[in-house]
Amino acid sequence: MNRLGSMGVWAWLAAMAWLWLGAVSTALAQGTSQTVPDPISVRDLEAYCDRLELSDQQRQAVVEMHDAYRADFAKLRETDIEKFLQETRSLQGMGFGALQQRDQVVKSLRDMDTIMDRIRALDNRLFDQVQTVLTEEQTSAMPRVPQMRERQRYNSGLGRMATFANPATQIDVSQIVLDIDVPGDAMQTVDPMLMSYESSLTNDSRKLHEAATKMMLDMLDKLAAAGINEESMRDNERRGQAFTAIRTAWGEVNQQMMEQAAEISELNRRTVRSLGQVMPEASARSLRDEYFQRAYPEAWGGTSTSKTFDAALKLEDLTPEQMQTLTAMAMEYRTSSDRLSDQMADMIDENRRTRSFFDFNTDRQREYQEKLGELRDKRTALTTSAMDTLKATLGPEKTELVEKYVVSAEAQAKSGETRVFATSIGPGGMGGMAAVRLSGTATETGTPTDDPYLPGPIT
DSSP states (O other): TTTTHHHHHHHHHHHHHTTTTTOSOOSSSSOTSSOOOOOOOOHHHHHHHHHHHHHHHHHHHHHHHHHHHHHHHHHIIIIHHHHHHHHHHHHHHGGGGGGGGGHHHHHHHHHHHHHHHHHHHHHHHHHHHHHOOOOHHHHHHHHHHOOOOOOOOHTTTTGHHHHHHHHGGOOOHHHHHHSSOOOHHHHHHHHHHHHHHHHHHHHHHHHHHHHHHHHHHHHHHHHHTOOOOHHEEEEHHHHHHHHHHEEEHHHHHHHHHHHHHHHHHHHHHHHHHHHHHHHHHHHHHHHHHHHHHHHHHOOOOOOOHHHHHHHHHOTTTHHHHHHHHHHHHHHHHHHHHHHHHHHHHHHHHHHHHHTTTOOOOHHHHHHHHHHHHHHHHHHHHHHHHHHHHHHHOOOOHHHHHHHHHHHHHHHHHHTTTEEEEEEOOOOTTTTOOOEEEEETTTTTTTTTOOTTTSOOOOO
């Protein structure tokens, strides 16, 4: 506290408070830095077309409609949205003086709702135009596309606050399913489940957006009632009390938003479990791995060991005894690893639900990190033991062959290329003849698509 100085303290707290608005000092030339929803992008449009399985001719027509949509959005961006961003920056520049301008904050929130409505109208006009080129079957699937966009709108602006503390709130399980390999007959069972999930996710995303808005006003009211303003933050004698009041108020209002964020996290986990029960094993594994990697990066342990088992089970010259042993080992490893991952996810969910930005309870966080570390250590020990047993079962030559495949497969998966891997050990070696003939794409093996803004995982 003392190191920040009197001006530094209230300026820092003001910055934290106005993080709610998602405001930035400068806005992007053609976007809004997600203070309000950005327009439907070309990538979004491609996802919609893929979802509807449009033909090339249909896609071309939709692209022309999208060009007109972008022009209309640009006009909105240059007028109402720009005015809103300027007013938001003015409020932000007041620091804690804005706490005494509740009417202006309320007006800003209403203006945001108005802009959201206008963006929604532009979006819906585009979707109405798209429907004119659809077949009857595609038309029946069309309602799911506006829902995708609706969730995207709710996740901008105030809704982004929850994603900082709970990454699971920004994950769409349906999109993961579309990106992995699910056989057609299985999709007939899965798709109705996804329709129900998407409806629930859209509803929960709306509630999260509303909770974030309510939190904004509740926080202002609590701080005003406690007499917190710019003057109190400049007063050396009152600053400590003010900071305590801010922490208390933030913890109370933040809890409401994080509870709603937890609803989305729980919905996603339930859906992943339910889908996994009706999907083929490989698809279920890909879905779970991809979801956990995105939703729980703190607990993510990678898939190299599981892929090593997969490669070993595809060796052509395994004896029946080896095949039986490796199958049992793989199942035991995955069951135990999943159990540990679920335990870590439970702990992380509870921490995300209850922790506030101003939670300085270092003892509780230390205990949380220690328990999480213990579970990571258990998984590391499990992985080491499983790999040692696998190597002993295969022998050195087959182990080397399998390890080469895994390294090659992971490298080619990152490029998104189809891969064909075939190798053999000729007669005369200690292991005799061994061969692997595997082919597939990154999607088929469940390798997560690389995020262009993040480095790849360490192998």
